[in-house]
Amino acid sequence: MSIIKVENLTFSYPSSFDNVFDNVNFQIDTDWKLGFVGRNGKGKTTFLKILQGKLEYVGKIISSVRFDYFPYAVRDTSRLTSEVLSEVCPAAEGWRLMRELTYLDVNCDTLYRPFDTLSGGERSKVLLAALFLNDDRFLLIDEPTNHLDMRARRLLSEYLSRKKSFILVSHDRSFLDGCVDHILSLNRASIEVQSGNFTSFMTNFERRQEFERRQNDRLQADIERLKETARRTADWADRVEASKKGAADKGYVGHKSAKMMKRAKVVEGRRQKDIEQKESLLRNDEKEERLKMKPLVYRAERLVSFSEVVPIYDGKGVCPPASFEIKRGERVAIEGKNGSGKSSLLKLLCGGATEHTGKIDIGSGLVVSYVP
Numbered sequence: 001m002s003i004i005k006v007e008n009l010t011f012s013y014p015s016s017f018d019n020v021f022d023n024v025n026f027q028i029d030t031d032w033k034l035g036f037v038g039r040n041g042k043g044k045t046t047f048l049k050i051l052q053g054k055l056e057y058v059g060k061i062i063s064s065v066r067f068d069y070f071p072y073a074v075r076d077t078s079r080l081t082s083e084v085l086s087e088v089c090p091a092a093e094g095w096r097l098m099r100e101l102t103y104l105d106v107n108c109d110t111l112y113r114p115f116d117t118l119s120g121g122e123r124s125k126v127l128l129a130a131l132f133l134n135d136d137r138f139l140l141i142d143e144p145t146n147h148l149d150m151r152a153r154r155l156l157s158e159y160l161s162r163k164k165s166f167i168l169v170s171h172d173r174s175f176l177d178g179c180v181d182h183i184l185s186l187n188r189a190s191i192e193v194q195s196g197n198f199t200s201f202m203t204n205f206e207r208r209q210e211f212e213r214r215q216n217d218r219l220q221a222d223i224e225r226l227k228e229t230a231r232r233t234a235d236w237a238d239r240v241e242a243s244k245k246g247a248a249d250k251g252y253v254g255h256k257s258a259k260m261m262k263r264a265k266v267v268e269g270r271r272q273k274d275i276e277q278k279e280s281l282l283r284n285d286e287k288e289e290r291l292k293m294k295p296l297v298y299r300a301e302r303l304v305s306f307s308e309v310v311p312i313y314d315g316k317g318v319c320p321p322a323s324f325e326i327k328r329g330e331r332v333a334i335e336g337k338n339g340s341g342k343s344s345l346l347k348l349l350c351g352g353a354t355e356h357t358g359k360i361d362i363g364s365g366l367v368v369s370y371v372p
Contacts, residue, residue, distance in 0.1 A: 002029075002030045002063070002064045002065060003027050003028070003029060003030070003062075004027060004028050004029075004030060004051075004061070004062070004063045004065070004138075005027045005060075005061070005062040005063070006024060006025060006026050006027065006059070006060075006061050007025055007059055007060040007061075007062070008023050008024070008025060008058070008059040008060065009021045009023070009024040009025070009050075009057060009058070009059035009060075009061065010022055010023055010024070010057065010058040010059055011043075011046065011050065011055065011057040011058070020043040020046050021043060021046075021047070021057075023059075024059075024191055026184070026191055026192075026193050027193075028167075028182070028184065028193060029182075030065050030138050030165050031164050031165060032164070032165075032181060032182045033160065033161070033163065033164055033166060033168070033179060033180045033181045033182070034166065034167045034168065034180060034181075034182045034183070034184055035168050035170065035176045035179075035180035035182070035183045035184070035197070035198055036167050036168060036169045036183075036184045036186075037169075037170075037171075037176070037183060037184070037185050037186070037198065037201075038185060038186030038187070039186075039188075042186040043186055044142075044169045044186060045142055045169070047186075048069065048140045048142060048167070048169070051063075051067050051140060052067050052069055052140070063138075065136065065137065065138040065165075066136065066137050066138070067137065067138050067139075067140055068131050068134055068137045068138075068139050068140065069139075069140045069142070070124075070127060070128055070131055070139065070140070070141045070142060070144060071124070071127065071142065071144075072088055072127045072130075072131060074115060074123075074127075077114075077115045077116035078114055078115070078116055079114065079115055080111070080112060080113070080114060080115070081110055081111050081112070081113055081114070081115045081118065081126060082111040082112060084115045085097065085111070085126060085127075085130040088127060088130040088131060088134075089130040089131065089133040089134050091133075091134075091135075092130065092133035092134070096133055097111075097129065097130065097133060100129035100130075100132065100133065101125075101126065101129050103129075103155075103159050103162075104125040104126075104128070104129055104152075104155055104156065104159055105152075105155055106122065106125050106126060106129070110122060110126060111126075117313070117314070118339075119147065119338045119339035119343075120146070120147025120338070120343075121147040121148045121149065121152050121338025121339065122338055122339055123147070124144055124146070124147055124148060124156075125148075125152070125156070128141070128144060128156070128159075132163060137165070138165050138166065138167075139165065139166040139167075140166070140167050141160075141166055141167065141168045141169065142169045143169055143170060143171075144156060144168070144170070145170060145172050145175055147338065148338065149335070149336065149337055149338055150335075151337065152337070152338055153172065153175055154178070156175075156179075157174075157175050157178035157179045158178065158179070159179075160178075160179035160180075161178060161179040167184070168180060173198050173199070173202075176197060176198040177197045177198050177199050178197075180197055180198065181195070181196070181197070182194065182195055182196070183196065183197070183198060183201040185201060185205070296367055298328060298363065298365075298366060300328070300363050300364075301327055301328055302325055302326075302327055302328075302363065303326045303327065303328060303362075303363050303366055304325065304326040304349060304360075304361070304362050304363065304366075305324075305325050305326075305359075305360070305361040306322055306323055306324050306325075306345070306348075306358065306359075306360055306361075307323050307358055307359040307360075307361075308321040308322075308323055308357070308358040308359070309321065309322045309323070309345070309348065309356055309357070309358035309359070309360055310322070310341075310356060310357045310358055311341050311344035311345065311347075311348065311354050311355070311356045312354075312355040312356055312357065313344075313355070317357070318339070318340065318341040318344060319336070319340050319341035319344075319345075321357075321358060322341075322345060322358075323358075334346070344356075346370070348360055349362070349368060350368050350370050351368070
């Protein structure tokens with residue numbers, strides 16, 4: 001067991017006016033299974049790059065461990081998978097690699113296929129298995145579920161739950177719940193480390209936010225009331241001061257005016273104190289803009305028709321014949337194991353030149369948008 005200490009970390013990109021990290025301090029244990037969470041753009045991947053020594057920063061990071069990073073950059077994807085993995089974990093014995101692949105439900109024949117013929121999910125699983133075979137390393141895992149189907153996500157979560165010594169970046173809540181024992185959260189205005197899974201962290205976070213909202217509402221009402229009281233008291237003081245003209249006892253009127261002014265200043269002081277207290281609340285409250293999609297209008301009822309379609313790679317079909325229609329207004333999900341041809345069907349729908357059998361009929365003039 002060792003500790004990674006982050007002291008007074010400050011970092012900003014040269015093209016930015018704002019700091020990504022500003023005088024940040026925290027520490028983590030290398031035996032933890034640490035989930036790393038935060039909104040997009042808060043600096044999760046940036047922090048992983050800092051740990052790897054890829055970015056210059058101000059402050060100090062004290063660590064006695066070496067870091068490995070996933071996704072691992074494979075230089076030559078035309079090589080056999082076994083050759084790629086021997087580069088990732090050169091000291092690992094073959095039987096250990098076979099064991100790790102079995103845990104992740106990867107067929108060992110995969111090792112003897114060119115790496116570039118593997119699906120995205122298969123690549124993720126074999127690379128993670130190899131990286132965990134590097135002893136005395138702390139693994140930085142950045143969004144490992146991007147290419148995994150639901151079953152593969154569950155398998156990977158169970159696999160990681162048996163490991164330790166990693167930081168895991170993911171936006172998948174159930175995936176995190178299954179495999180982490182601590183959470184490092186980049187909030188809007190703070191960074192916090194908490195024991196437990198994501199659900200326990202989020203429960204505590206939302207309770208704290210709800211408490212602060214109630215306190216914020218109370219202070220807002222107090223501020224408005226005190227603001228009105230201060231205004232009325234100041235007006236009274238001004239009227240009393242004006243009444244000194246022609247008054248028989250100017251000393252008494254002046255004393256009464258000063259007393260009213262003092263009361264107005266006390267009320268204003270209380271209002272300012274409430275404002276300062278209010279400003280310390282809800283600093284981590286996030287506002288979300290609604291996402292709006294406006295598809296183009298298409299008049300025909302049927303958009304797409306697939307009839308007995310099979311994508312072909314190296315002379316082999318990757319899935320059974322697929323027949324289906326997509327009609328106007330429908331929202332369709334394609335489900336299947338990694339490597340079963342889901343992305344290939346989408347590429348064909350987008351007009352890709354992937355070899356295939358069967359017939360594809362796409363509506364005349366239909367505009368298809370693709371988000372990879």
